[in-house]
Structures are given as structure tokens and as C-alpha cells.
Amino acid sequence: MRLSLTPAEQQLQEEVRTFLDSQPHLGRRLPHALEDRIEALREWQRRCHESGFVGRAWPQEFGGAGRPPVEQIIVDQELAAAGAPEFVNVVGLDVLGPSLLRFGRDDQRRRYIPTILSAEEIWCQGFSEPEAGSDLAALRTRAVPREDGFVISGQKTWVSWGQFARWCGVLARTADPSPYRPRHRDISMLIVDMRSPGIEVRPMTQITGHAEFCELFLDDVVVPRENLLGEPGEGWKIAMYTLGHERGTAALPRQVKLRTWLDRLIRAACARELDGGALIDDPRAQTALAQALVAVEVLRHHAYRSVGEFLGGGAVGPESSTVKLLMAEAEQRLAGTALELLGASLQEATPEDAGENEFWEETYLYSRAASVYGGTRQIQRNIIADRVLRLPEG
Ligand SMILES: Cc1cc2nc3c(=O)[nH]c(=O)nc-3n(C[C@H](O)[C@H](O)[C@H](O)COP(=O)(O)OP(=O)(O)OC[C@H]3O[C@@H](n4cnc5c(N)ncnc54)[C@H](O)[C@@H]3O)c2cc1C
Numbered sequence: 495m496r497l498s499l500t501p502a503e504q505q506l507q508e509e510v511r512t513f514l515d516s517q518p519h520l521g522r523r524l525p526h527a528l529e530d531r532i533e534a535l536r537e538w539q540r541r542c543h544e545s546g547f548v549g550r551a552w553p554q555e556f557g558g559a560g561r562p563p564v565e566q567i568i569v570d571q572e573l574a575a576a577g578a579p580e581f582v583n584v585v586g587l588d589v590l591g592p593s594l595l596r597f598g599r600d601d602q603r604r605r606y607i608p609t610i611l612s613a614e615e616i617w618c619q620g621f622s623e624p625e626a627g628s629d630l631a632a633l634r635t636r637a638v639p640r641e642d643g644f645v646i647s648g649q650k651t652w653v654s655w656g657q658f659a660r661w662c663g664v665l666a667r668t669a670d671p672s673p674y675r676p677r678h679r680d681i682s683m684l685i686v687d688m689r690s691p692g693i694e695v696r697p698m699t700q701i702t703g704h705a706e707f708c709e710l711f712l713d714d715v716v717v718p719r720e721n722l723l724g725e726p727g728e729g730w731k732i733a734m735y736t737l738g739h740e741r742g743t744a745a746l747p748r749q750v751k752l753r754t755w756l757d758r759l760i761r762a763a764c765a766r767e768l769d770g771g772a773l774i775d776d777p778r779a780q781t782a783l784a785q786a787l788v789a790v791e792v793l794r795h796h797a798y799r800s801v802g803e804f805l806g807g808g809a810v811g812p813e814s815s816t817v818k819l820l821m822a823e824a825e826q827r828l829a830g831t832a833l834e835l836l837g838a839s840l841q842e843a844t845p846e847d848a849g850e851n852e853f854w855e856e857t858y859l860y861s862r863a864a865s866v867y868g869g870t871r872q873i874q875r876n877i878i879a880d881r882v883l884r885l886p887e888g
Pocket residue numbers: 618619620621622623624626627628629651652653654655707863866867868869870871872873876
């Protein structure tokens with residue numbers, strides 16, 4: 495893979511930096527209340543989109559910039575390095591948008607893609623159910639076909655941003671299960687309007703104190719036929735493509751972000767005291783920081799390889815599970831190290847110390863989810879064993 499930038503790519507990098515320098519709110523903390531936070535993030539994505547930094551590689555006719563995919567990666571890395579917040583429509587951009595582009599009809603792309611990019615309409619993902627998470631093909635939500643569409647009934651869970659979303663990509667059974675057919679053959683993907691009668695959303699509070707995800711109840715929700723994505727029974731294929739994107743393409747910007755966090759932790763360790771000396775001079779602190787650096791570096795190299803394959807025209811395949819595992823490992827190690835080191839110094843002498851402690855507490859708590867969302871650590875290992883290494887069943 496080519497690691498240096500062309501003159502045109504360097505110019506893009508400069509453009510992003512100039513844009514970031516002109517954003518006065520960038521360094522400020524996001525509002526605490528979730529509704530205000532969502533609005534601030536929506537506004538941030540809108541501004542980035544207006545400047546051509548969202549959907550850089552998506553087709554121009556649907557609101558993208560129609561540029562080579564490497565440009566989005568350059569933009570995302572610059573945003574991550576500047577500590578910019580993530581885009582609020584992350585599910586639309588990284589998860590369901592790519593599936594709409596790949597499997598949607600032109601009228602669907604025209605209808606949904608532009609407002610995903612501008613964050614005017616937030617998307618959520620209705621895959622998991624109380625009895626179907628890792629074993630997603632066990633899902634029970636039914637979409638009964640009728641002449642003009644489908645009637646959906648069932649329950650989804652862990653739906654991120656469900657209370658703010660206008661659209662949900664719902665996996666549901668469109669045929670009765672049969673002992674003669676694999677379970678995943680009966681599943682279809684439907685685009686559900688979250689304002690439909692029969693939808694109920696109940697937010698669930700996480701250990702961070704925020705209610706970022708929800709339970710979603712669907713009670714005889716009518717979905718028009720034109721909201722079917724792909725063909726009936728193609729839902730599983732679309733879901734696997736969707737999850738591959740969710741697991742694979744975020745790695746490069748994520749490793750940049752983790753590196754900025756590591757640098758931040760090193761600065762804090764330099765500023766803090768332990769037993770009358772600087773925390774950074776403690777050999778245990780140095781070892782822990784070195785181990786966190788190794789985890790981030792391992793992720794960086796795997797991310798280059800996986801993105802190199804993607805840019806070379808390859809699909810995001812089962813190998814993305816390796817990167818997903820390493821992302822979780824690096825994030826959890828770093829956040830755990832921060833808690834251990836800053837906890838040991840117990841210093842809150844200045845408002846900066848207190849702010850720093852708060853940042854790492856929230857980061858640590860959120861990092862626990864990294865080995866669950868998008869498929870758990872154990873499931874990624876199963877995929878690697880089965881589909882990458884092709885190990886025999888034990
Ligand atoms: C922050 C966050 C956001 C999320 N957002 C969404 C969302 O927007 N939309 C959505 O649909 N879902 C979402 N999820 C759900 C997520 O995809 C599921 O939590 C995940 O797939 C695991 O399913 P589960 O929670 O039902 O756990 P289970 O499947 O019940 O697993 C429980 C434990 O058993 C292990 N296990 C299960 N099967 C096996 C096996 N075959 N081999 C080895 N170990 C196994 C698992 O690894 C896990 O440790 C989100 C989750 C989190 C944490």
C-alpha cells in the first residue's frame with residue numbers, strides 16, 4: 495500500500511486543516527444533556543458536509559463529492575487528529591448508507607442519501623432482539639406481506655440513537671420459518687419510518703449515564719412495499735455487508751483518535767505527581783504506557799492492510815473481524831491504563847485535572863462496549879477461525 499500522499503491529497507489535507515482552524519467551537523466540550531448534544535453534533539455534521547468532507551466518495555448525484563475513497567480516509571484522519579466529534583449520523587454513514595448505495599434502487603438512493611449526509615435525517619439499526627444478538631438469524635420480528643407492503647410486529651433492542659432517528663433499517667422475517675430452509679433465507683431488510691403508528695421507543699440508560707440506545711417495539715407497523723431494500727429474502731446478505739462495513743472501515747481514523755488520546759494521557763502523566771516525583775517517571779507507568787502504544791501501533795498496521803485491500807477494490811470481508819478485535823483491545827487497554835495511572839495519582843488540584851479525570855472516566859466506561867457492539871469479541875474470533883483461518887470445527 496502507498497503510504498505517502500500525492501500533491502492533490504496533501505492539498506486536501508491542508509483544506510481540512512484550514513477548515514478546522516476556522517471552527518471556533520471545536521475544542522469546546524459538548525453539551526451534557528443528550529438532546530442538546532445531538533443538536534450540536536447535527537450542526538457539526540451539516541457544516542462538514544457543506545464543506546465537502548462528508549460522503550467524499552459517495553456519488554455526486556446523491557449529494558456526495560464523487561471523489562476516490564482514499565480522500566474520505568484522509569479527511570476522517572484529519573478530523574480525528576484535531577479531536578473533532580464523531581458524526582451524529584454514524585449509523586447512516588458507516589452502516590446503512592453503504593448498503594443503500596449497494597443494494598438500493600435509484601429512487602431510494604435519491605430519497606435517503608442526501609439527508610443522511612447532511613444529518614437532516616438520522617438513521618438507526620434495528621437488528622438485535624432480546625433473543626437474537628450474536629445469533630442474529632434467530633430473530634423473530636415478523637413482516638407479513640400484503641399487496642401494498644408489509645405489516646411488522648416484534649421487538650428490537652440496543653437500537654443506538656433510536657429516539658432521535660427518522661428511519662430504521664429493520665431486519666424481519668417475511669416468510670414462515672421452514673425446517674427445510676436455512677433460517678437466514680426468510681429474512682428481509684425494510685426501511686421503517688420511525689414516525690409510523692405502532693412504533694414505541696423506550697430509551698435505556700448506559701453506565702455512562704447517557705441513554706444512547708433504546709428498545710424498539712413494533713406493533714402492526716405498516717411499511718410500504720417500496721421500502722423493501724433489495725429483494726425479499728435478501729436481508730441476511732445485506733446485513734452481512736452492513737456489518738462488514740461497521741467493523742472494517744472505521745479502523746484508520748479510530749487509530750488516529752486513539753493515538754491522540756494516548757498523547758493526551760502522556761501529557762497528563764507528565765503533569766501529575768506520584769510519591770513526590772512526576773508520574774511519568776514511575777517505571778510501572780512507563781511500562782503501561784508502552785503497552786498501550788504497542789496496542790495502538792498494532793491496530794495502525796492492521797488498519798493499513800485492511801484499508802489497502804478495500805482501496806484496491808476488494809470487498810470489506812471477514813478479515814475486518816481482526817481489525818474490530820484490535821480496535822476494542824487498543825481502546826480498552828488505553829482507557830484501562832488511564833484509569834490505573836490517573837487513579838494512582840488521585841490529583842484533582844486544578845479544574846483541568848478534574849476535567850481530565852471526567853474525560854477518562856467516561857472514556858473507560860464507554861470502552862467496555864467496544865468488544866460488544868457490531869458483534870462481540872467471541873463472535874469475531876469465531877469468524878476469524880471459521881472464515882479466515884478455515885480451522886476445522888472443534
Ligand atoms: C453500545 C452498543 C450499541 C449497540 N447498537 C446497536 C444498534 O444500533 N442496533 C442493533 O441492532 N444492535 C446494537 N447493539 C447490539 C449488539 O450488536 C449486540 O449486543 C451484540 O451483537 C451481542 O448480542 P447480545 O447482547 O444479545 O449478546 P449475546 O448474543 O446474548 O451474547 C452473550 C455472551 O455470549 C457470547 N456468545 C454468544 N454466542 C456465542 C458463540 N457462538 N460462541 C462464543 N461465545 C458466544 C457472546 O460473545 C457474549 O459474551 C449495540 C450494542 C452496544 C453495546
